[in-house]
Amino acid sequence: MPLTINDEQQMLRDSAQAFLGERAPVLHLRKLRDSADPIGFDRQLWRAFGEMGFAGVLIPEQHGGVGLGIVEAGIIAEQLGHTLTPSPFLSSAVLSASALARAGSTAQQAQWLPKIASGEAVLALALDETSNHRPRTLATTATATRDGYQLDGEKCFVVDGHVADALLVCASTQSSDGMQRGTSLFLIDAHAPGVTRERTTMLDAHNASRITLRGVQVTGEALVGEPDTADALLSTVLDIGRLMLCMELIGIADEVFARTLAYLKERKQFDRTIGEFQALQHRMAALYCDIELARAITARALDAMGADPVAARATVSAAKVRCCASANLAVCEAVQMHGGMGMTDAFDIGLYMKRARVAQHWLGDANFHADRFAQLNAY
Amino acid sequence: MSELETFRAETRAWLEQNCPPEMRKPVTGDADICWGGRRFQFQSPAQQQWMQRMAERGWTVPTWPKEYGGAGLSKAQEQVLRKTMRELGCRSPLDSFGIWMLGPALLRYGSQEQKLEHLPKIARGEIRWCQGYSEPNAGSDLASLQTRAELHGDHFVVNGQKIWTSYADKADWIFCLVRTDFGAKKHTGISFLLFDMQSPGVSTKPIMLISGRSPFCETFFDDVKVPARNLVGELNAGWTIAKYLLTHEREMISGIGDRSAVPPLGRFAAAKVGTDAAGCLADSMLRADVARFEIDELAFRSLLERTGELARKGQGDPAFSSALKYYGAELNKRRYELMMSAAGSDALEWEGERSSDGALARAWLRTKANSIEGGTSEVQLNIVAKRLLGLPGA
Helix, strand or coil, X not given: CCCCCCXXXXXXXXHHHHHHHHHCCXXXXXXXXXXXXXXXXXXXXXXXXXXXXXXXXXXXXXXXXXXXXXXXXXXXXXXXXXHCCCCCHHHHHHHHHHHHHHHCXXXXXXXXXXXXXXXXXXXXXXXXXXXXXXXXXXXXXEEECCCEEEEEEEEEEEECCCCCCEEEEEEEEECCCCCEEEEEEEEEECCCCCEEEEEEECCCCCEEEEEEEEEEEEEHHHECCCCCECHHHHHHHHHHHHHHHHHHHHHHHHHHHHHHHHHHCCCEECCEEHHXXXXXXXXXXXXXXXXXXXXXXXXXXXHHHHHCCCCCHHHHHHHHHHHHHHHHHHHHHHHHHCHHXXXXXXXXXXXXXXXXXXXXXCCCXXXXXXXHHHHHCCC | CCHHHHHHHHHHHHHHHHCCHHHHCCCCCHHHXXXXXXXXXXXXXXXXXXXXXXXXXXXXXXXXXXXXXXXCCCXXXXXXXXXXXXXXXXXXCCXXXXXXXXXXXXXXXXXXXXXXXXXXXXXXXXXXXXXXXXXXXXXXXXXXXXXXXXXECCEEEEEEEEEEEECCCCCCEEEEEEECCCCCCCCCCEEEEEEXXXXXXXXXXXXXXXXXCCCEEEEEEEEEEEEHHHEECCCCEXXXXXXXXXXXXXXXHHXXXXXXXXCCHHHHHXXXXXXXXXXXXXCHHHHHHHHHHHHHHXXXXXXXXXXXXXXXXXXXXXXXXXXXXXXXXXXXXXXXXHHHHHHHHHHHCCCCCCCCCCHHHHHHHHHCCCCCCCCCHHHXXXXXXXXXXXXXXX
């Protein structure tokens, strides 16, 4: 099974790297942050992303995408980690597109997939309700009505939800008498009556929102997939998203590692380059091994996911645990080894630390996934 | 059916036919390992039969050329063979330092005469080898070794002492690093010699370890005569061979971390401490540690595979074996720490049938050497820092 990338995938990586390096280096993020941009990403850049085929990487060709696999999507996510480019790649092009491509109705697919692929529309996933990721316990309800459902609840950490055109809402479905029936997924208009959104700016200068649903009326056509049984679909879609976060964390780890290594070879104290000190050499060597482990387990999880999403679950969780740990170690060591410079806002390392924190938390942190891994292994 | 698929089918059929049922049970301890050699006592007729059948087919050293006792398999075929053996639960037919370390070095640096003399005997399990590397004053700084060999016409005379020689008291021959030029810089005056442990002047003394076992010896050489034709490679050019062989040793030791044969730690811990109503390990702190360990172990196994893939594509770096050795050793130590925690007071028993004479406790103590032997973890990190990261002066 392939744990290394092939020539075509290398070409995709080169083109994503060139595109982002030229159009959206770290300076791009700084500009958006410093101008307190209300959108938080550059719509023009996002359309260009669509033209490059990046936004449609997971969308089938008949719906305007390029129909590549998750390895290819991961390669793009990895490059986003290098440049910290804010974009709705994960929320719209990965999570929302995967859910619709896998389970959306013909009408939903025709309406939204081409627009996601072109970058014209942005969709967001409204899942979390508490400060921790608990996809299995939803308080948001979808109560059966005569011609559909009524949605009530509160969602938080809906990344890109503040500008989304439509929302994928996860809710616990109930009969009109209050009997729990299971989890369902709905695609709703973000401007529908009863939907209120509060933009939240995060520490990484990306944007999310808190969303309140009060008596939101939808018809059965809003369902994505079958009612009451969305758990399996949701697991797969979230796992795809988790793997993208793994790749982004690897991109972050590689980037700060390279910058720190260069700094150790250039910074002089006590009349020598600090990279000569064994105390630092051993930490860098151990960090290097750590990042290689994260890369290998993620490659395995991507491969397993392509073969069988259900069988891949434990491996995906293992990858998320490993990538969280490696990237966190990388950014912490990077700040420490850059000394006072690492603590300044003018220096980029802190931006990587902030983004790594968000990516670690999103779709389940290391503790969530270590627990899930243990459960899936029956202990 | 592709050629490889045909090979897979034939391999499975042959193994099913020829691997004795006793040799398809999990290895339970050192006694189950077949080391071969002149004095080796086979544990059972099945063990001997299994080794001989595999050797006849060249499958004790599947990728070595046929003329040296191998089967000339490609890397892909070898993978199929190993995978099929794992699936059928076949034990390794023969383990030895000859296979893991000396063989690859001889294939690369030995003369045709040396290859023909030594390799087939390794492949057939007839000669058991030991490694004469470390000395009392040459551990991590191996190149400062002092055992001397002086050339007298057609033979060398060897004097000196080695230490940590694994199984020297059971080995038939030794591959040994000796100093042949005392004026040269320390890396350039070393040669690589092969000689019979029964030569006059060779003596060994087992070293009792904290595990209560003696897998290592002190080895003494007192005017040992070694035929000059037993020099491998050029005179004073032994360090290159020594380093090449160490790379193989590291790969072997790093393989310790890859225990696909032993039961998963989670299952071991669940059997020891029990599970709660939700099926979770009853000790929640241990559960978290076990999960993190198993995740790292899975990552390490993936890394071994990925490294192999990169090597086949010609994108590998030999120094990467130091990264694998470092992590594999640390991982194996972690495994045994957690096994000791999970097993509690059961694991404290040192003697008696119930604990198989303290098998777990002794194995736990043995793992402490993993990060010392074959180059300490600190030396591996030095190599990673210098060779892979290009940091100065390491």
